[in-house]
Amino acid sequence: MTALIYPADAKVRLELTVNGERRVGEAEPRMLLVHFIREVLGLTGTHVGCDTSNCGACTVVLNGRAVKSCTVFAVQANGGSLLTVEGLARKGRLHPIQEGFWEKHGLQCGYCTPGMMMAAYDLLQKSPNPTEEEIRRGISGNLCRCTGYVKIVEAIEYAAQKLRSDPSWRSGGD
Amino acid sequence: MFVIPDRFSYTVAHSVEEAVELLHTLEDSKVLAGGQSLIPFMKLGYASPKSLVDINRIPNLDYLDDSGESLKIGALTRISRLCDSELVAKDYPLIHDAALQIADPLVRNLGTFGGNVCHADMGDDLPAVCLAMNAEMVASGPSGQRVLAAKDFFVDRFTTLLASDELLTEVRIPKNRRGCGGAYLKLERRVGDYAIVGVAAQLEVDGDGVCRSVGIGLTSASTKPIKASEAESWLVGKSLSDEVLDKASTLAMNTSNPLSDIRGPAEYKKAMVKVLTHRALKLAYKRARGGL
Numbered sequence: 001m002t003a004l005i006y007p008a009d010a011k012v013r014l015e016l017t018v019n020g021e022r023r024v025g026e027a028e029p030r031m032l033l034v035h036f037i038r039e040v041l042g043l044t045g046t047h048v049g050c051d052t053s054n055c056g057a058c059t060v061v062l063n064g065r066a067v068k069s070c071t072v073f074a075v076q077a078n079g080g081s082l083l084t085v086e087g088l089a090r091k092g093r094l095h096p097i098q099e100g101f102w103e104k105h106g107l108q109c110g111y112c113t114p115g116m117m118m119a120a121y122d123l124l125q126k127s128p129n130p131t132e133e134e135i136r137r138g139i140s141g142n143l144c145r146c147t148g149y150v151k152i153v154e155a156i157e158y159a160a161q162k163l164r165s166d167p168s169w170r171s172g173g174d
Numbered sequence: 175m176f177v178i179p180d181r182f183s184y185t186v187a188h189s190v191e192e193a194v195e196l197l198h199t200l201e202d203s204k205v206l207a208g209g210q211s212l213i214p215f216m217k218l219g220y221a222s223p224k225s226l227v228d229i230n231r232i233p234n235l236d237y238l239d240d241s242g243e244s245l246k247i248g249a250l251t252r253i254s255r256l257c258d259s260e261l262v263a264k265d266y267p268l269i270h271d272a273a274l275q276i277a278d279p280l281v282r283n284l285g286t287f288g289g290n291v292c293h294a295d296m297g298d299d300l301p302a303v304c305l306a307m308n309a310e311m312v313a314s315g316p317s318g319q320r321v322l323a324a325k326d327f328f329v330d331r332f333t334t335l336l337a338s339d340e341l342l343t344e345v346r347i348p349k350n351r352r353g354c355g356g357a358y359l360k361l362e363r364r365v366g367d368y369a370i371v372g373v374a375a376q377l378e379v380d381g382d383g384v385c386r387s388v389g390i391g392l393t394s395a396s397t398k399p400i401k402a403s404e405a406e407s408w409l410v411g412k413s414l415s416d417e418v419l420d421k422a423s424t425l426a427m428n429t430s431n432p433l434s435d436i437r438g439p440a441e442y443k444k445a446m447v448k449v450l451t452h453r454a455l456k457l458a459y460k461r462a463r464g465g466l
Contacts, residue, residue, distance in 0.1 A: 003192055005200070005225075008181035029184035029226070032213075051177040053214050056280060065254070065283040071213045072284070075184055076206075076228060119280060126258075140365045141278025 006075070014078045018043070019087025027074040034058040036074035037084060045085040045114050049143070056142030059115035060084050066122030068141070085114035088121070096162035096169055097121060097155075106155030108146035116142050120156045128164055132157070179216035183225040190314050190343055193229050198316050198339035200225040205341060207250060207289035210281045211298075235288075235343060238262065244310075244346040249288025257282060266347065267461055268306060268356025268376050272299045275358065278366040288342045291327075294334050294398065296433075297368035301328055301399030302391030303358060306374035307347050315340035331397045353386070354378045355462030359454045360393065361446050363437060369394045370437045371446045373426070375454035379462045383413045390455075394437070395430035395447050402426035402451065414459045423451035 006012050011026040018041060025040040037046045037060065049057030051070050058069040061083040088095035097117045100106060107113045116139060123130060123138035130138065135156045136149070144152060163169050183200070187193035197203050202224035206212060215221040229235070235250035238259055245266065247256075256262050256273035263270045276282055276290065276299050290300040291311070304311070304324040311322045313336055327335050336342060350356075356376035360369045372393030378386045388409040390402035405425035412418050432443035 003185045003187055003196055005183055005185040005196075008183045008224075010183075012184070028181070030179045030181050032178075052217065053210065053281065056278070059280055066280050067284050068280050071210055071281075073184070073206075073209070073213070076209070076230065122279070122283070138279055141280040 012075050012078070014074060016077055016079060017081040019083060029073065029075050031074045032070055033060070033062070033072040033074045033077055034069040036077075037069060037082070040074075043084050043086050047111055047114055049111065049115070054143065055112070055115075056119060056139075057112050057115045059118040059142060061118055061121055064125075066119050083118070083121070085117055088117065090169075095159075096166070097124070097159040099162065100155035100158035101152075104151050104155040104158050106147070106152045112142060112144045116144065116152055120159060123156070124160055124163055128160060128170075130156075130160060177217050179213070180219075180222040182216075182223055184228065185225065186228045186231050189232060190235070190341060193227055193232065193341050194314055194316055194339060196227045197341065200227065203227055203338070205229055205292070207292075208252065208285040209289075210277065210285040211289065211293045211295065229341070240265070240349065244349055247287050247345045247347065249286060249342045249344060251287045253277075253282035253285045253287065253290065254279065256287065265350045266356070268303055268358050268374055268458070269300075269347070271356075271358035272303045272360075272372075272374065275299060275360045275362075275372075281366075287345060291345065292334055292336065292342050294328050294330075294332055295368070296331055296396060296398055297394045298399070299358065299360065299369065299372055299374075299393055302372055302374040302393040304345060304347075305391030305399060305401045306356065306376040306389035308389055309348075310346040311342055312344040312346065313340045313342050319343075321346075325401055328399045333398075351378070353380060353462055355458045355460070355464070356389075357454045357457035357461065359450045359457070361450060368437070371395050371430075371432065371443050371450060373447065373450040373454040375451070375458040377455070377458045377462045379459065383459075383463060385409050385412055385414070390426055390451065392426065392430055392447060395432050395443065397431075397433065400429065402429045404429055405451065409455075414455060419452050419455055422455060423448045426451040 047057040049055035053071045060069045063080045204223035206226040206228045235248045237248040239246040290298050309324040358374045360372040374391040376389040388406045405422045427448035430447040432440050434440045
């Protein structure tokens with residue numbers, strides 16, 4: 001196979017599955033995934049926080065793993081599967097993770113919340129019955145400057161319990 | 175602050191041979207693996223390569239294989255896989271300790287073993303692990319494959335022995351036998367930060383608790399990852415009493431030559447090299463003897 005070299009100013013055509021739907025868009029090689037998601041796909045639920053891989057506000061699930069979308073180039077996601085916060089709810093029902101943040105008041109200003117929820121999504125896929133310590137480690141790449149994390153941890157505990165009791169949420173969705 | 179990287183041309187390699195050819199042909203090219211150090215560097219303007227060769231789609235570079243003489247780790251093995259691996263947790267505690275302390279779970283989902291080693295920052299954790307375990311680095315280049323000893327691999331800050339058209343494909347770790355044990359201790363300002371200092375210790379002890387081999391690698395203790403060679407050779411043939419540990423950790427401290435920076439003054443870091451070496455050796459010794 002001869003590798004295709006995209007020039008620096010190329011508009012690369014990207015095709016990927018986003019929240020279960022096939023989406024197409026263009027990106028220069030240097031465009032970061034978070035900017036592609038927000039500006040090309042128009043999904044502004046994914047936030048730009050620190051822009052330096054520290055805060056996790058831009059967390060999305062790419063090919064089944066939670067990643068910081070400010071630290072991935074959009075071209076790397078070509079052909080892949082992306083789940084953003086907009087893809088969590090199903091048929092008008094909040095995802096148990098969203099419900100947990102609602103019920104347990106897991107947010108104040110809400111800026112970190114989409115990233116927190118996507119990190120929690122990855123954690124609960126891997127570890128359906130996490131201890132408090134596992135939850136705290138699981139969200140250690142996501143900064144919240146309001147809550148002090150106590151309510152976020154409670155929200156994820158709520159979600160874990162709900163997901164265990166309602167397995168219909170556990171498959172598909174992305 | 176620059177948070178948009180400079181422009182670069184982008185290409186996806188589908189095999190090691192193709193990656194090597196691209197690195198050889200393209201002007202000012204860099205390998206894009208997990209990207210968790212390279213992309214922040216590009217955003218901050220510390221690096222502006224003209225072209226990136228994305229190796230993430232090369233098949234069969236993500237593996238942990240202990241079926242032969244050594245534990246073979248594919249260069250594209252994600253750090254999260256090291257954290258989740260039962261094999262690593264049980265037989266290679268030094269690697270497991272270090273993997274769990276690299277950045278955060280999101281970064282570990284993308285960051286790779288090969289990338290952490292090739293970036294060769296004095297603050298990256300796996301170089302010290304490779305030094306302590308006497309790892310071998312397998313690289314492919316235009317004239318074929320070569321195997322490099324970890325102790326020669328780290329040339330300077332952000333600089334390894336690899337040529338610009340060579341690709342690290344595998345790291346080989348000597349297999350842990352009975353009587354082997356290791357530990358990695360890292361002092362950090364907050365979870366997920368680079369080390370103020372870190373110490374990797376790997377021991378092999380006999381039935382009487384005498385050290386047959388010793389490896390000590392230091393993170394953030396110089397401008398590059400270093401081996402505490404004097405402490406290593408002094409410990410061989412000894413049992414680890416508190417007195418012996420004290421002397422060995424002093425030797426490691428004397429080998430270190432850390433920089434004063436935002437993570438602390440050099441004197442403080444040197445003192446911490448001593449404390450952490452003492453503790454890492456003690457824990458490694460306990461694990462090595464527990465495995466007998």
